[in-house]
């Protein structure tokens with residue numbers, strides 16, 4: 504069974520500071536990264552014959568299709584058409600959440616998982632995603648619940664130097680309107696320039712890493728208090744693997760369990776690698792979804808003692824090497840900290856299982872559902 508992100512459009516209704524906003528800022532990128540040929544002719548809108556998509560997906564009836572953009576809900580009619588006709592039963596949606604109510608409830612309720620972008624508090628979300636964004640997303644989330652959605656709703660945060668990670672996660676988990684049980688976050692580590700590195704370094708040392716340590720303790724304390732296992736993805740999956748003694752490949756699944764269908768029908772390993780032709784693994788018109796070539800993680804990680812835990816973090820960054828070595832090490836230190844914090848509480852988690860406060864099954868989740876896991 505394979506997971507596919509389907510890019511519907513490059514268009515977006517927001518201009519978030521970590522995404523389009525950054526491009527507009529015009530910061531000079533680090534110039535030591537790898538030159539990769541980009542297909543600048545890649546259409547901005549899905550432009551292939553949908554019959555090719557359906558024939559392709561018919562090769563894997565268990566396939567899971569995630570609508571992705573840009574903002575996929577700018578193309579509601581296309582989503583409905585594909586959900587009506589694609590020969591798969593499992594659909595997911597990754598959205599900024601602002602336009603969720605545009606999709607009629609019978610379609611919304613068919614999603615196994617919806618990931619909405621929220622950064623924690625209203626103030627933080629609106630600072631990065633635009634004034635009023637948080638309120639609109641929360642209204643849509645409430646409507647989603649009222650409309651009968653029973654799938655998994657994951658709040659997906661982007662975390663940068665102005666984020667207090669513990670405060671942000673707790674704000675979502677304890678939200679009075681909709682307490683999010685499922686939360687994922689990823690680091691906004693696309694820093695450029697030495698000044699940005701110094702800020703990130705200081706923030707990681709004094710705020711993020713200690714915040715993760717406290718948050719892991721909060722997580723375990725809630726298990727010990729009989730409140731179950733909160734689905735905080737950067738903890739959930741690695742802890743499940745620690746309990747099972749299992750190593751992991753790249754945890755987002757890119758290039759081995761999760762592929763992306765580009766707007767012209769080419770298949771690549773990851774949505775962020777759209778247009779990077781060198782890494783394409785085929786085209787929907789000719790490929791077999793169950794026999795797609797694997798795209799390996801680069802050698803930068805092969806000698807790392809944490810590879811079994813981390814999986815290589817991010818294929819895109821392995822390929823592009825967007826940071827000088829010093830910056831890469833900083834990001835890897837956050838992985839090491841996460842590993843150490845989880846390892847420290849492993850005996851307490853085992854004790855919770857032994858006492859019957861939680862079950863091993865409580866860590867079960869769908870892998871490759873759009874959560875990259877390692878922030």
Ligand code: SF4
Pocket residue numbers: 803804807808809810813814815816817834835838839
């Ligand atoms: S911690 Fe860093 S070097 Fe180690 S596997 Fe992860 S990304 Fe690679």
Ligand code: SF4
Pocket residue numbers: 755756757773774775776816817818819820875
């Ligand atoms: S973690 Fe990296 S490789 Fe994986 S989906 Fe995100 S950008 Fe792509």
